Amino acid sequence: MSDHRVNERIRAREVRLIDAEGKQLGVKALPEALSVARQLDLDLVEVAPDANPPVCRIMDYNRFKYETAQRAKESRKKATNTSIKEMKYRPKIGTGDFTTKTKQVSRFLEDGHKVKVTIMFRGREVSHPELGMKLLQELAEQVSAVAKVEAAPKLDGRNMTMVLAPDRRARQPARRPGAEPAEPEDGAAPEAEVVLPEAGTAGEVVASANA
Numbered sequence: 001m002s003d004h005r006v007n008e009r010i011r012a013r014e015v016r017l018i019d020a021e022g023k024q025l026g027v028k029a030l031p032e033a034l035s036v037a038r039q040l041d042l043d044l045v046e047v048a049p050d051a052n053p054p055v056c057r058i059m060d061y062n063r064f065k066y067e068t069a070q071r072a073k074e075s076r077k078k079a080t081n082t083s084i085k086e087m088k089y090r091p092k093i094g095t096g097d098f099t100t101k102t103k104q105v106s107r108f109l110e111d112g113h114k115v116k117v118t119i120m121f122r123g124r125e126v127s128h129p130e131l132g133m134k135l136l137q138e139l140a141e142q143v144s145a146v147a148k149v150e151a152a153p154k155l156d157g158r159n160m161t162m163v164l165a166p167d168r169r170a171r172q173p174a175r176r177p178g179a180e181p182a183e184p185e186d187g188a189a190p191e192a193e194v195v196l197p198e199a200g201t202a203g204e205v206v207a208s209a210n211a
Helices: 030-039 061-081 095-110 123-127 129-142
Strands: 014-018 024-029 043-048 055-059 084-089 114-120 147-156 159-166
Touching: 014 030, 014 043, 024 030, 030 043, 030 055, 043 061, 055 061, 084 095, 095 114, 095 129, 095 159, 114 129, 123 129, 129 147, 129 159
Parallel strands: 014 055, 084 114
Antiparallel strands: 014 024, 043 055, 114 159, 147 159
């Protein structure tokens, strides 16, 4: 994170001032802008040094630095924890092996990982790509509660690949492939599934000034 010029370190003679609430206060002489910040017991921070005049905002600079560092830390953590896993299938895979592998694919997706699925053809199997396509379609259907197809199936030499990504819109706990649904108690009607809309995320308000 690059440092900003703060308070007396600001070199411009006049600045375009933004208050702590994001309101434009117009162009002010630097001493006047510093005086306004001091009266509020806050800092004057140069946020757009290349503007003409530079844009300065009144804020608690230590808090700003802390929150910026926390956001960067969270971003790095998410990038580290998310990876691409791979699962390989044969076009004539048995039912048991297919179920086992598909359960693992589902676990990867539930943990937030993307999954590259590879169908490996041998010998004359490559002349029947429809077998691989059918297998990938069945897999995508079985994990559809927790995943979406990010990269559609494509043939690459003797392999057919597809990429699945976690579907963050899925709110209901997913039943993993091969698991039996719970039986309702005697006399009890099955509960209806309720899918809640994903809450929107509030974007940061960015104040911009015309040069």
